[in-house]
Amino acid sequence: MSIVVQSVTKLYGEQKALDNVSFQVKTGEIVGFLGPNGAGKSTMMKIITGFIPASSGMVNVNGLEVGTDNLEVKKQIGYLPENNPLYPEMYVREYLGFVASIYNTGTKKKQIDNIIEVTGLIPEQKKKIGSLSKGYRQRVGLAQALIHNPDVLIFDEATTGLDPNQIVEIRNLIKEAGKEKTVMLSTHIMQEVEAICDRVIIIDKGVIVANEEKSNIFSIIKRRKQIIQVEFDKDIKESSMSGIANVSTVKQIKDNIWLIEAEGDEDIRPSIFNFAVTNNLTVLSLQKQESNLEEVFRHLTNG
Numbered sequence: 001m002s003i004v005v006q007s008v009t010k011l012y013g014e015q016k017a018l019d020n021v022s023f024q025v026k027t028g029e030i031v032g033f034l035g036p037n038g039a040g041k042s043t044m045m046k047i048i049t050g051f052i053p054a055s056s057g058m059v060n061v062n063g064l065e066v067g068t069d070n071l072e073v074k075k076q077i078g079y080l081p082e083n084n085p086l087y088p089e090m091y092v093r094e095y096l097g098f099v100a101s102i103y104n105t106g107t108k109k110k111q112i113d114n115i116i117e118v119t120g121l122i123p124e125q126k127k128k129i130g131s132l133s134k135g136y137r138q139r140v141g142l143a144q145a146l147i148h149n150p151d152v153l154i155f156d157e158a159t160t161g162l163d164p165n166q167i168v169e170i171r172n173l174i175k176e177a178g179k180e181k182t183v184m185l186s187t188h189i190m191q192e193v194e195a196i197c198d199r200v201i202i203i204d205k206g207v208i209v210a211n212e213e214k215s216n217i218f219s220i221i222k223r224r225k226q227i228i229q230v231e232f233d234k235d236i237k238e239s240s241m242s243g244i245a246n247v248s249t250v251k252q253i254k255d256n257i258w259l260i261e262a263e264g265d266e267d268i269r270p271s272i273f274n275f276a277v278t279n280n281l282t283v284l285s286l287q288k289q290e291s292n293l294e295e296v297f298r299h300l301t302n303g
Contacts, residue, residue, distance in 0.1 A: 002027045002152050002182035003048060008057030010043055010206075017043045019206040021057070025199075027151075030178035032193035032214075033186045035203040036301050041186045042082055044203070045154050048184070049079045062151055075103065078145035082156040082186075086140060088130030092121055095129060096143055103148035111147060119143045120169060134161035142170065152182045159192060171196050190293040200293070204301045217296055227289040228260045229253075230272055233282040240279065244271050256284075 003025040010018040018040045025031050035041045046052045048059055050070040059066040061073045087095055093112060100108045116125050119139045124132055129140055138161050145153060158174065159167045174183060175196045187193060193200060193214075200217050202210040210217065225248070234256060241250050246262040253259050262268045269286060276283050 002029075002062055003184065004058075004060040005044070005048070006058045006060075008044070008047060008054045008059060010040070010047065010052075011055045017206055018047075018054070021203070021206070021208055023201055023208060023211055025182055025184055027182050028179065029199060030174065030183040030185065030197050032197035032200045033184055033203070034188075034190075034193065034200060034297060039203045039301070040206040041203060042156055045079075045081075045156050045184070045186060049077055049154060050074055075148070076151050078148065078150040078153045080141045080145045080155045080158055082160075084138060084141040084160075086129050086137060089128065091128055092116070092125045092132075092140055095140065096147055099144045100147050105148050111149075115143045115147050118146070118173065120166070135163060135166050138162055139166075139170075142173070146177070150181070152184075153177060154184045156186045157188070158185060159187070159189065167192075190297065194293050202297060202300050209300045210296070217293065226262045226264075226268060228262070228269065228272060229257065229285075229287045229289065230260060231257045231284040231286075232276065233284055236279065236281065241275065244268060244275050246271075 005021060005023050008018055008021045009016065021040070021044065033041055033044070043052070047054050048061065048066065050066050050073050053067055062076050064073050064076065066073050087098075090098065093116070096112045096115065097108055100111055105111055116122055119142050121136065121139050121143060124136050129137060132140065138159070142155075142158060145155070153174075155174070159170050162170060171192060174185065177183060178196070178198075185193070185197065197214055199213050200210065201208060236256075238250050238252065241247065241258070241260065244260070244262075246264050246266065246268055247260055248263050249261040251259045260268070260272065269288065272286065273283060275281075
């Protein structure tokens, strides 16, 4: 295991930011680390990277104990914190050379050229960091996390400030890195997790409430429900749909277009078609909305 977290608790005075947190992340795995604001995500990441100590518990990175071998641990990790601290007065190439020298990477120029190309910084490489757009500053932050070719990557809101095209590029970069490295990714963008992560860990109020493979995460929602959007050829009364089996709510969203929510596993689409035939209606369109990660997240973090 690249990252092993065992019974970690973090106290800020009387406040318990993390409460007996345990999980593991394997080599070659991309894990989405999710939670509401204030749930403890950034605190956990800072403890793993050795920036702050845990109040109790143990963290190991590649067999090294955080807190005991902090300098060696930091050599193993590429870290992009949420606030992305940079030196605005430095030029892009100058800054990346400075970071590379800290890690004593040897052939600096070749590595800097490569990382500038990989992170899409070629057009801005001769500019001062302070003159860059927020998106390009975020790329510089990613570049410094990757410059020493670490085994473990920890990204806290890695795509903040990027436009949709840049987000796709950075996602592809993270996904490619995840084939050989361990990646832990904190984000509020659920589509990002669904697109690139193998496993999902959800934390709420300092406690792990889910730790599942992405393919199994939806099984956490114990109460199954279906949401069907249907368009009929003419107007009907809402009360007339109350007879459809298992329907819990009906909502009109446009003329003749309805959102029907039903409980249980039994597919209600045949019942909707039967309802249409009985009431002399034609179904112009019908779409079943699938459960998504956002629904699971809300289910687990709304109490």
